C-alpha cells in the first residue's frame with residue numbers, strides 16, 4: 001500500500017493507499033473478507049503482538065481493505081495516521097478514549113449534530129466524563145470553561161444542521177494555550193472543502209456515512225491524527241505519555257512519536273472497545289472517495305443556487321446557508337471553507353411548525369430521511385426528529401428550532417429540485 005501524497009486532491013482521492021494488490025495485482029482495492037491472518041512462524045506472531053513489527057493479526061484490529069482507506073484518509077486530511085471505525089459516533093468515543101478518564105471533561109460547541117449532543121451530555125456520564133456545551137462565538141466563554149480537568153475542545157467545521165462555520169483557527173489557539181487538543185468533526189465539510197489540521201486541529205473525526213461515501217450505503221467513521229500534538233508536554237495524557245497498563249506498560253508517545261495516537265487507537269481502542277469497521281464498508285467508502293471532489297463541487301454549486309432561490313420565496317422567512325451575502329458567517333466561510341461552505345442549511349418558514357410539517361410531507365423528489373451528504377437531496381424537520389431529545393433552549397442553540405427545516409442538497413439537477421421545493425412551499429401555504 002502506498003500512502004502517497006500528491007499535489008492535487010483529485011489524484012490523492014484516487015491513488016492514496018491503493019497500490020495494486022501485492023498478492024494478485026488487482027488494480028482496485030480487494031475486499032479482504034477475512035477474520036485472521038496466518039503468521040509466518042512463532043517469532044512473527046510474537047513480534048506482531050509485541051508491536052515490534054506492524055502487520056495483520058485479526059480484523060478487529062487491522063485489515064488490508066480498511067488499511068487502504070486509513071492511508072487515503074490520512075493523506076486527504078494531511079494527517080500522520082488514521083483509524084477507521086464502525087460509525088461517526090464510534091469515532092467520537094475512539095478519539096476521546098485515550099484522552100479521558102473519570103472526572104475529566106471536554107468543552108464542546110453548542111452547535112453540534114443532535115446525536116452528538118446526546119452522546120456528550122447523557123452517555124458520557126456513564127464513563128464519569130462530562131461535556132460543557134459553550135457557544136463558540138464567545139471565545140472568552142470557551143477559554144473560561146477550560147479547567148484543569150479539561151482534555152479537549154470539540155467542534156464541527158460546518159455545524160449540522162444550521163450551516164454554522166466554526167472559527168477553527170481561534171479555537172485551535174485557545175486549545176494550544178491550554179495544552180489540550182482541538183478535535184474537529186469534519187463530516188459536513190469533508191477534506192475537499194476544509195482541512196482542519198491546516199487550521200490547527202489536533203484530531204479530525206468523520207462520519208464516513210455521509211459525503212465521504214456519498215450515496216447512503218455505509219455506516220462508518222474515522223479519526224485522523226495530525227501527529228503534531230506533544231502528548232508528553234504535561235501529565236494530562238498518561239495513556240499516551242506514560243506506561244500504558246492496558247499494553248504491558250508500553251509508552252506509546254516515546255515508542256511511536258507522531259504515530260502514537262494512531263497506534264493507541266488500534267492496539268487499545270479497537271482491541272478493547274471493538275468498534276471496528278467492516279471490510280466491505282471500507283471498500284464502498286473507498287469507491288465513494290474516488291469522486292469526492294467532483295461531488296462536493298456539485299453539492300456546493302447546487303446549494304448556493306437553491307439557497308439563493310429560497311431566500312426570495314414569499315413563504316420563507318430566512319435561509320442559513322453561509323454562502324449567502326445575508327449570512328453572518330460569509331467571511332468566515334471564505335477563510336475556513338474557501339471552495340464553498342457545504343450543502344447543508346436550514347430554511348425557516350413564515351408558517352412556523354405546522355408549515356414545516358406540511359412542507360416536508362409535500363416534497364416528492366427530496367427524501368424525508370435522518371441522513372445527510374447523500375447524492376440525492378434530503379430533508380428533515382430536526383426539532384421533531386434528530387434533535388428531539390434536546391430541550392427547547394438546546395434546539396434553538398443548535399440551530400434546530402421548531403420553525404426550521406434542514407435541507408441536504410444533493411447532486412441532481414437544480415431545475416428539478418427547485419420545482420419540487422416550489423410546489424411543496426406552495427402546498428405548505
Ligand SMILES: *Cc1c(COP(=O)(O)O)cnc(C)c1O
Pocket residue numbers: 087088089090113115116156160185187188206207208209210219220221372
Ligand atoms: C451523522 C453525523 C455523526 C454521527 O455519525 P454516524 O456515522 O451516524 O454515527 C456525527 N457528526 C456529524 C456532523 C454527523 O452528521
